[in-house]
Amino acid sequence: MKIVVCIKQVPDTAEVKLDPKTNTLIRDGVPSIINHDDKSGLEIALRLRDQVGGTVTVVCMGPPQADVALREALAMGCDKAVLVSGREFGGSDTYATATILGAALRKIGYDLVITGRQAIDGDTAQVGPQIAEQLGIPQVSYAEEVQIQGDHVIVKRQFEDQYHILKVQLPCLITALSELAEPRYMSVGGIVDAYEQEVQVLGFDDLKDGLNPEWIGLSGSPTNVRQSFTKQPKTGGEVLSGLSADEAVEAIMAKLIQRHII
Amino acid sequence: MDFTLSKSHLLQQELFRRFAENEIRPLAREMDETEQYNMELLAKLQRYGFFGIPYEKEYGGAGSDTLAYTLCMEEVSKQDASTGITISVHTSLCCSCIHDFGTEEQKRKYLTPLINGSKIGCYGLTEPNAGSDAAGQQTVAVRDGDDYVITGSKVFTTNSGFADTFVMFALTDRALGTKSMTAFIVERDTPGLTVSADIPRMGIRAASNCVVTYDHVRVPASNMLGKEGQGFKIAMKALDGGRIGIAAQSVGIAQGALNEAVKYVKERKQFGRPIAAFQNTQFKLAEMQTKIDAARLMTWRAAVAKDNHENYSVYAAMAKLTASEVANEVTRGCVQLLGGYGFTREYPVERMMRDAKITEIYEGTSEVMKIVISGSMKLK
Structure with a gap:
């Protein structure tokens, strides 16, 4: 079983701040971490490998600094790490990212692809499903439990008010919730090994045969951020208390009329 | 001269810090007040390789180094000094004696389980009347055929409350004093070895620290570390x-x-x-x-x-x-x-x-x- 986990290196948002002038994330001095949902994906991949055998390959698209995220994944126990990195890939939106990662995954090979549900910096939850579309394989998002059964995967998918238990033919892609599995720590020896191992780097030239250059990078991205701004915090609102039901109705109606809502 | 840590050291430091903040910090006060080390925490520390940091992978260690070990000691001790001493006595005192002076067989048998996270070690040198003056030792080891018979007592033996493997020192000839001091590996369940309750203390109260009494404890000569007289x-x-x-x-x-x-x-x-x-x-x-x-x-x-x-x-x-x-x-x-x-x-x-x-x-x-x-x- 070849399990491939896609991870993203993100700023630790517990500490992140927005530049009040440009409204962009201040990344200087902000520690980078593996996105929480992705880390949970790593954990489940490692557990599945230990149950059914095989290998776990971790893939990260990002700048060279993302190397440390891959070393961390290796130190948790992954077998192989691949950094997808190149200037041509910079500025990619979710579609372009999935196009590139799809090409990388075709090159690497896979039986099961696991991604996190969404990244804490972009919050789109799009890249996982888009990769599945790129690869033309079935997908199950919001996985809370995963089991392997022969050449199928049984996935418990979380919905707002219910669960779905789905049986999916391999190869397929699942997106993991951070509830899926509490990730293990790296081990000391794992870190030593991680830095003795090679991280494979896939650049544009390595992937160009399977990539349409018009659909990658900033210029190939169908979506662009036109503006970002910090929302004004909402005020606490007005509290009306000590009213009977009739008085409350009247008070609310008066407010609605006053604001020309009705 | 370079004062920057390598990437590997930085990531190890990150692991030590995260683990200490998430796993040790929430337990530190309770462990101090109850004077009990949390054994689940100990098992987690073992699982992630905290008990074999500077030792070779060949024997089951993490394959890291002394510098990384100091980073670990600092990060865990920021949250709880008792965890620090528990790791330190095991690593620096017990394991190093076996690592540096043990035979290949002794290393396979005793060092490997200590540094791969299966067992805990302790080190017994100090005696009630021999602290800084280690030459004042009273504990003796008398040769008897292929064995040594050890009698005496050691005080303030850190980790002894739960340790599996005891590295300890005894005189083979009291008249010769420290010149006859010899190191032995003694397993916890050896008849005649008893460990007292923890000694009540002012600090590092979560660590285990007891009196270990050796009453005609018989160990095979193959458990001697180094040579007779090399103990000091x-x-x-x-x-x-x-x-x-x-x-x-x-x-x-x-x-x-x-x-x-x-x-x-x-x-x-x-x-x-x-x-x-x-x-x-x-x-x-x-x-x-x-x-x-x-x-x-x-x-x-x-x-x-x-x-x-x-x-x-x-x-x-x-x-x-x-x-x-x-x-x-x-x-x-x-x-x-x-x-x-x-x-x-x-x-x-x-x-x-x-x-x-x-x-x-x-x-x-x-x-x-x-x-x-x-x-x-x-x-x-």
Whole structure:
């Protein structure tokens, strides 16, 4: 079983701040971490490998600094790490990212692809499903439990008010919730090994045969951020208390009329 | 000269920090108050390789080095000095004796389970009447055929409450004194070995520290480490390395207390502003941080010298002397900055102040450190 986990290196948002002038994330001095949902994906991949055998390959698209995220994944126990990195890939939106990662995954090979549900910096939850579309394989998002059964995967998918238990033919892609599995720590020896191992780097030239250059990078991205701004915090609102039901109705109606809502 | 940590060391430091903040910090106060180490925490530390950091993978260790081990000692001791000493005695004292002086067979049999996280070790040198004067030993090992029969008692044996493997020292001929001191590996379940309840203490109260009594404990001669009469050398060499661990523990205690104080002074308001706004507070913190950093650099120097197979014993003694004094001064200063709240058990700095004291005493007192240091200065 070849399990491939896609991870993203993100700023630790517990500490992140927005530049009040440009409204962009201040990344200087902000520690980078593996996105929480992705880390949970790593954990489940490692557990599945230990149950059914095989290998776990971790893939990260990002700048060279993302190397440390891959070393961390290796130190948790992954077998192989691949950094997808190149200037041509910079500025990619979710579609372009999935196009590139799809090409990388075709090159690497896979039986099961696991991604996190969404990244804490972009919050789109799009890249996982888009990769599945790129690869033309079935997908199950919001996985809370995963089991392997022969050449199928049984996935418990979380919905707002219910669960779905789905049986999916391999190869397929699942997106993991951070509830899926509490990730293990790296081990000391794992870190030593991680830095003795090679991280494979896939650049544009390595992937160009399977990539349409018009659909990658900033210029190939169908979506662009036109503006970002910090929302004004909402005020606490007005509290009306000590009213009977009739008085409350009247008070609310008066407010609605006053604001020309009705 | 390069003072920056390698990428691998930085990631190891990150692991130690995350683990200590998430797993050790929430338990530290309770473990101190109940005077009980949390065995689930111990198992987790074993699982992630904290008990075999500077030892070769070949024997089941993490394959890292002494510098990484000091980073571990600092990070865990920032949250809980008891965890620091538990790891340190196991690693620097027990395992190093077997690693440095054991036969291949002894290493496979005893070192591997200790450093791969299956077993815990302890080290018994100090006796009720032989502390700094290790030559005052009374415990004897009498040869009997292929065995030795050990009789005597050891006091303040850290980890002995739950350790599986005891490295201990006994005289094969009392008349010869330390010249006959010999090191042995004794397994916990050997008949005649008994471990007392924990000795009630002022600090590092979560650590296990007991009296170990040997009443005609029979061990095969194959459990002797090195040769007969080599024990004193083995014991002293282990303590040289151990001092690096204690220095790093001291740095951790000090930095941990300082971090608490920094948090507090930003929140605590007096005279209409946070006390961090007062220059006295700022200068106090600046002085303390500078001293901690000096102690840290001395500790790293000793660790790097050990990793480079240079003579490090004086560096280690200097690092321990400095760092342990810094730990005491800084924790006292931090309790002072927190004022009445610092004196309460609601804040961890009072525990850190109590924990700091022992660093000036164990694995060689500050006075013994001065003997080691002055001995290297060609004064006589």
